[in-house]
Structure formats: structure tokens, C-alpha cells
Amino acid sequence: MMRVGFTVNGVRRTADGVWEGESLLYVLRERMGLPGSKNACEQGECGSCTVRLDGVPVCACLIAAGQAQDREVRTVEGLAEGGEPASVQRAFLDAGAVQCGFCTPGLLVAADELLERDTAPSDADIREALSGNLCRCTGYEKIMDAVRLAAARRREAV
């Protein structure tokens, strides 16, 4: 059993009594009250658990909690800005990209990262960036619409 501590969405958090085998995903969901990151496979194949670790998108289910020690973690709960939904979150709703929504948190984190580094991604770029995130409901068309919409709005805003 150990104590782990890291920054989540800008706030320093610690968890006690963590068993060595616990993943970052488990600690976020079950010990820190942040169940927004999802647990569709816990084997690194679906992307529903995608978070950013020091800015880099990772599958939280594949990261041992101890590996996050003293690092920066950003989850879907940290996307909204000042209580207002981020543009990528609004775009997912407006485009109809959310059905059951289980894939949504991971997709939002991945899409947000893409749009941060590329303001005008091509369709092939979007597909490549989201290729690690499964969605079983939408067939992806409206997810593509959502990312295109979010990119257009971001460009409009600057």
C-alpha cells in the first residue's frame, strides 16, 4: 500500500492506501471521485480512459498510479473553462456526436489535444488522431462533424 499524489485539472490531489497494481484510471475513478474518464476495456484498446499526462494523451488504464506521481493530469472534468463548456464540448453536442456518450470523454480529450496543435486539421488528420478511440454508437460521422465544427469555431474566434 502506498500514497500517491499528483495534480489533477490544476488541483493537487493525494490518495492513500493505493495498492501497487492500481491504474491511474482506478485511482481517478474510485479514489478521487473523478469517474468522467471511462473504463470500457482496461486493456489499452478503446481510448475511453484517455487523459493527458503532462500534456500527452495516454490511456489511463495502462498507467500505474505511481507513474503519475508529482505529474500533471488533465481529464474530461478539466476541459470546461470557468464553468462554461469548452468549444469542443459544445461542438460534440451541436453536431449530434453524443449518443450513449461512453466514448465521449476520451474522444473529447483526444480532440482537444489535436486542435491545440493543429487549428485546421484535414479529415485524414482527424481520423488519425482519433484512431485509438472506439465509438460503437455513432459510426463516427457526427464525431468527424463535431471536430470539424470545433476547429472552425476556434479559427473564427481568433
Place this chain on the structure above:
Amino acid sequence: MGTWTPTAAGLVPAGLTQSAARGGIGESVRRPDGALKVTGAFAYSSDLWHRDMLWGRILRSPHAHARILAVDVSAALALPGVHAVLTHDDLPAAQKTYGLELADTPVLADGVVRHHGEPVALVAADHPETARRAAELIRVDYRELPVVTDEASATAPGAVVLHPDRDDRHAYRAPHPNVLHRQPIVRGDVAAAARRADVVVTGDYEFGMQDQAFLGPESGLAVPAADGGVDLYVATQWLHSDLRQIAPVLGLPEEKVRMTLAGVGGAFGGREDLSMQIHACLLALRTGRPVKIVYSREESFLGHAHRHPARLHYEHGATRDGRLTHVRCRIVLDGGAYASSTAAVVGNAASLGIGPYRVEDVEIEAIGLYTNNPPCGAMRGFGAVQACFAYEAQMDRLAAGLGMDPVELRRINAMRQGDLMPTGQRVDSPAPVAELLRRVRDMPLPPPLDTEDPDIRDLPGGLANTSHGEGIVRGIGYAVGIKNVGFSEGFDDYSTARVRLEVVDGEPVAMVHTAMAEVGQGGVTVHAQIARTELGVEQVTVHPADTQVGSAGSTSASRQTYMTGGAVKNTCGAVRERVFAAGRRRFGGDRPAWGGAGLRLDGGKVVTADGEVLATLAEVLEGEEPIDLELEFRHRPTEPFDPVTGQGFGHVQYSFAAHRAVVDVDVELGLVKVVELACAQDVGRALNPLSVVGQIQGGTVQGLGIALMEEIRVDPATARVLNPSFTDYLVPTVLDAPAVPVDLLELADPHAPYGLRGVGEAPTLSSTPAVLAAVRQATGKALTRVPVRPEHIVD
């Protein structure tokens, strides 16, 4: 929960509709649960947490068929942190089995296991890892038994019989005890008709086992209550059906099992059967602590019923001018170890077995088997999917035999309103089969492959860098299908809706309460839209789904907008009459218009047929008790299919979709890239066009999945599942998914609320055969099995 609309005009991609302020039917209103879902705050069944909560774990059989000689739980119980270990001997009630249609499934194995992954014992512990270790410490001595895995082995002389003491309602007419159900359909004189045929084609087809692969794992939380009952929060498709199966094995009356729908991460049929519901309740009642169970992905693959794999034999005949003379077919569906919904799947496969075509002379036989393979049951398309793959391959074969264009052959034989199904049922609402094919064919084609300078990400093989454009052949294929909507064969398929209307702070407010399982399809959005339209109020809240209101039936069979949507409409109509009655009591003496016909509720006011405002809702309801009504709604009755001839008015409604697939195939490596899957579908009336298109696109890509990549592989020698993970069971990613342009046709069904037609399943049917037709065109291969693998193309 608010809804957000795009802030700047011109930024919405083509095809998206703006939400108007009123939010009634026909508008692409945003989901009421959307804001929670994009912020991570929506509580799915696997997110639930309770103080003092324990974690439940299920020990499953590693064998597909074995006798259990002994179970020793002592080492597991001795592990610190373990609070309970339960086996079959611990079950509290006389009822120890459950099931959707037949109660043939043991809650925990009773001396024998009949499929790989069957639950044997339960553990509750203070940490999921403790529970996992404890389950490993349970010692089970098995003696393996021979397995039956297909029709030949299941019906061979001396074959082991899975359920020797059957007394279910299908048993008396089953040709063998390992045949769960058989449905023949016979109409006309096939032998005579076959003699008129100029061309006859036959084919044998095979359909692999598909998994629903919803992303939210089976999960839930059971909380023991002070009255000896239990509160269960769970992801399911039909709360009341679960309740009917759960309460008897707990030994509790239904009132003591209170169920609330937790957030559901997709379903597609895979949550129709129970999963962890009873197990969590048993552990909670035994330990007196809340118990949460969350399946791992491997357990999910082993723990729910899949789509039936099938073998299908077809014979089609036609005259020289392309008119079908007859169809013969035999469809064998593997139901696995327990009944699940196999009998209903058999009925569907048989009755929809020849597709949306006019054929006078038909002989169909469908059977569902008991084997030691994984149990199979409901998945989107429910028996119609397997048949569509085969009959559409046959139509292409027939077209080739006649030297005719395949779309033209389909057009010549396309069913129309007024035609008869093989069951003798007259199709009494629009059946625009030829029109859908015409529309999908007329949609613009995607540009040809850029062979000069292609982006390799657009090619078969993609970033694997297997081709730079050489060896790529394009193919185009068409298919059309027919699916029933709603429960069939005489089932009393009702839905209940409670609607409450009151005035709060001078504003009229409506609340809609149903037990409908929102699994992602958007029923909650549509219910609020219906209430706005029917009651003329803007503020509508949707109450969480639970068993404190009557049954809403299942979220399956494309039925919920028709049925529970219909129930909401129906109850709103009764509420409206109460408003008018209250208005007449209050104001009718002074204003004779209150007695007139055609009063409406509009914009929070009572309005006459001529548009004259009589009163606001606030004026009518001020000081009154809220109007609060709960009513049941039924579709017109159906009847069972005759056991010998299969004749009968078996289905409530039919829905139709057509696809055109465009594929690029690397013919040297056998890799397929689907470029586009265009769909045209008649939806009767699109209550929420954005959601309707989303359903069609999602269903279309699930059809692509079984065409090219998805299959649960079961070892034929041992009946063990070989690939229970997303590493080895391949679900389409965004790289595999094509563009899916959708053309909606809205021809009203006069029997249905608003004329609507169930949407969710039809697009899953024709997608698969359209992809296959396109790959066949590109490769010249017969391709009689799905999923198609590279070796089938390059062999």
C-alpha cells in the same frame, strides 16, 4: 441542464439542422443529458459509488461442458477482505433459474456447466483485486463432457442433450431436443413454381458470431434496504423484464426490488438478458452491504448473449424477364447453451427470410439450436440481419444468371404496399422498396481513387503502408432489407407513460415519467419533444426511469419511439382533455367557445380551432391540483405464426432501408477499405432528424463490422471463446468507418403515432450485403461467408 446552440451562423456543417426555440417534434433538439455527458458528470452504471461498498466478482467456467464434482470455497473465504462466497447451494429461493423467454438459465451452475464462461460462484470483497484473488482461490473440480457445436453434432444419434427435461412451449414440436425452436413458412406451390423458372440459383452462406460490443461494461450497484428488500441501480434495456426475473430468485416480492436505470453505455440487444443483476443483489442481501459489480471486457465477451451465427441455404428461381418464381430457404441459427431470445429470432429470420420482394411461392424453414457454444440472443436486426446477407447475395447471383443489372432485378421484384408477406400478412402501409433503391443509386458517387498521388491513409491498409495505389480495385454494390418494428407473434407489447402538468411560479411545467431505458438512442430527447408538441409548453423535464411507474417495454426491436413515444403522446392527450375540462368548469359559462371542438394547447395557452386564445394554462390551472396521469398504450394486436404453415398477422410494422457501398480492395493482399456507405431509409416521420441520421449511421457501421472484421471465434473442438478482447475482436475505428450520406424518406404509416417508423435496426441489415456485393464486384470472388477475411479474397 441546458442545451447549447451554435453561436455563430455559418459554422454548422451541411446536414445539421438548427434547433428552434420551441423544441417540439420534427426539430433536431439537443439531448437533455448531453451537457452531463460531455463534462464527465453523467453517472453510468460503472461510475456508481456507495459508502461501505463491496466489490462483487463472478467465477466463470473455463470449460464449455463439464460436470462439477466438487466446489471448495474455504481458501477464498479465509482471504482477508472477503465478505462472502456464494455457490448454487446458497441460493435463497426455490426458483434458481431465470430467462428472457424460458427460465432455463441457472443463476449459478447446478452441477453442470453448459458453456464457456458460465457463472459458477460469487465473491464479495473490499477491493476488486481482493475479489479477483478470492475467485481464483475457489477450487472447482470439473469432469469435462463432450460438446455439441453445430447442427450435425447437436442432432447426431447419441448426441448429448443439453436440456433433457424440457417442458417449454416449443418442446412439443421440436424435431430434436437440441432444437429449441423450428418455424416453417409455406405459401403457394413451390414445386410447380420452380418448373416455371428459366434460371435457378442456389447458395450456401455462413454468418459469423457478432458481439454487440457496447462500450459501457455490464455493471451496477445493489443496496440492501431496511425492509429486507434491495435497491438496484443498473444498466439494462427493460427494467420490468429484469424485475420479473430477479425477484423470484431472491425470494422477494417485486415491490421489494426497486430498480432505477443507471447510465447506459450502449446496448444493441446485449443488455436484454440479465447479466450481473441477480448476482449483485444476492451478495448485497447476504453481506448487508452495498455491492458493485463491473465486468471486465473479457467478462463482457463471455457474459452476454451474442448475435446468432447462422448457416443458410437458399434457392431462388426467376423467369427470363427477371420475375421471381419461387424461393426456398433453410436457416440454421446457433442459440448456444441457453434459450435467451432464440425462439423469437427464429420467428423473425423465417418471416423476414426472403426480404422485401413479392414472391407467391415460398418454402422457408428456420431452426434455432441448443449447443455448447456461447448463448446467443438479441442483437440489432434480430434474425433479419443474417437472412438479409444471404438473400441479397442470392439476388446478385440471380441477376448474374439472368444477365441483368442487380438493381433492376430488385426493382422488378420490389414489394409494394398491399403485397403479401410469406406469412400471408398484407403490408398495409407504404413499402417504398424500389424508391429507396432508386434514391440510393442516384446519390452522387464519391470521386475515384487518386492513383497518381494518393494519401496512403485513404487506401486499404492505410498507415501500414501496404500499397501506394497499385493493385487497388474499386467495387460498387447494392442491397435492401426489411425489418419488423415492435414485438411480434401475439406478444402484449405495451408501454406506459406518466405525465404531470402543473403551474409553477406562474409558468406551466410538464414532467414525463416512464421506465424506458435510455441506452443512447435519444428517447429522452424525443419524449420531451412530444410533450412540448402535445401540451404546448416549453418547460418539460424527463423523470429518471425506474420501476415506480408501469413498464415501458424493451428498448429494442426499434420500438421505443413508436411505443413509449406513443404512450407519452397518448397520456399527454388525456392530460390535455383534463385541462379543457377544468377550463370549461371555470370559464365555460361565460365563453361558449370552451364547448367547441378542436381546442388546442399552444404556447402555454388554450386556443380554439380558429386560433382564438381562451385562457392561459396558468389561468386554467391556478389553484388546481397538478394533473397527473399514468396510462398504458398498445399497438394493434398481432398473432402467432401457424406452427405448420407459418401463416399469420405476426408483425406490427415494417421498416425498409437500402445501401450502396463503394469499396477499394487491395486484390493482392485482400485488404478492403470502404470508401462510402450511402443509405436511403423510410422513417415515416423523423421526430428528431439529427438523432435519426445518427441511428442510421451507427447501424450502418455495425453492418460494416460484421462484413469485414468482427467475429467471436469459438474453437470447434472445445467450444471455448478464443478472442474475448478488443485486441482480437475488431470493432470498426474511425479509420475503418466510411462516409455515410443519408437520404431520409418520410412516408407516414397511418397506424403509427405521427406516422413514424422505427429507425434503429433497418440500416444494420442492408449495410453488410451491400459491402459484400461491392467486394465481390471488385474481386470476382463468390464470398459466401462473413466476416470476409483477406485470405478469402487472395486464396
